[in-house]
Amino acid sequence: MRCEICGETINGEPLRTKIDGSVMVVCEKCSKFGKIQKAPPVPKTFAKNGQKDKNQNQYKPRPMYSIDEPTDDLVEDFNTLVREKREKMGLSREQLGAKINEKASVVSRIESGKMTPDTKLAQKLEKTLKIKLLEEVGGFNLEEFKSSRSGGSTLGDIVKIKRR
Numbered sequence: 001m002r003c004e005i006c007g008e009t010i011n012g013e014p015l016r017t018k019i020d021g022s023v024m025v026v027c028e029k030c031s032k033f034g035k036i037q038k039a040p041p042v043p044k045t046f047a048k049n050g051q052k053d054k055n056q057n058q059y060k061p062r063p064m065y066s067i068d069e070p071t072d073d074l075v076e077d078f079n080t081l082v083r084e085k086r087e088k089m090g091l092s093r094e095q096l097g098a099k100i101n102e103k104a105s106v107v108s109r110i111e112s113g114k115m116t117p118d119t120k121l122a123q124k125l126e127k128t129l130k131i132k133l134l135e136e137v138g139g140f141n142l143e144e145f146k147s148s149r150s151g152g153s154t155l156g157d158i159v160k161i162k163r164r
C-alpha cells in the first residue's frame with residue numbers, strides 16, 4: 001500500500017488521516033499533517049441503543065384484581081364455587097372462616113367476588129372445600145419432567161401421574 005500524499009510504500013500500519021477535510025491513507029510521516037482517524041465511522045443505523053429502549057416502553061403491567069399478590073390463575077367463578085360448596089357441606093361462613101383461619105367477613109367478601117383470595121388463601125379453600133380454584137399455569141413442569149427423567153420415567157408416565 002502506498003501513501004496517498006507522498007506516494008511512498010507504507011511500512012507497517014497505514015494510517016487513516018483527516019487532512020483538509022478528507023480522509024486519506026498515509027504513511028506515519030504524512031499523518032502528522034492531519035488528524036489520525038482511529039476507527040472507520042460507524043453508520044448511524046447500527047447504533048447500539050434504540051431498540052432496547054423501545055421494548056421497555058412497550059411493557060404493560062398485568063391487570064390486577066387484588067392489591068396483594070396478583071392471582072390471575074384463579075378460576076373465574078371462584079366466588080360461586082366457594083359459596084356453593086360451602087352450602088353443600090352445610091358450613092356457615094363463620095365455620096368455613098374458622099377452618100381457613102379467616103374471619104367470616106373475608107369469606108363473605110370472597111363469595112360476593114369483592115375480594116380475590118391470594119394463592120395461599122385459595123389453596124386453603126381448595127383443601128377445605130375440596131374444590132379447584134387455581135388453574136395450572138403452563139400445566140407442564142419442565143423441571144419436574146427433567147428430574148423424573150433421570151429416574152427412568154418417560155413423558156407418558158408423567159402424563160399418567162398428572163391425570164390421576
Ligand SMILES: [Zn+2]
Nearest residue numbers: 003006027030
Ligand atoms: Zn507519506
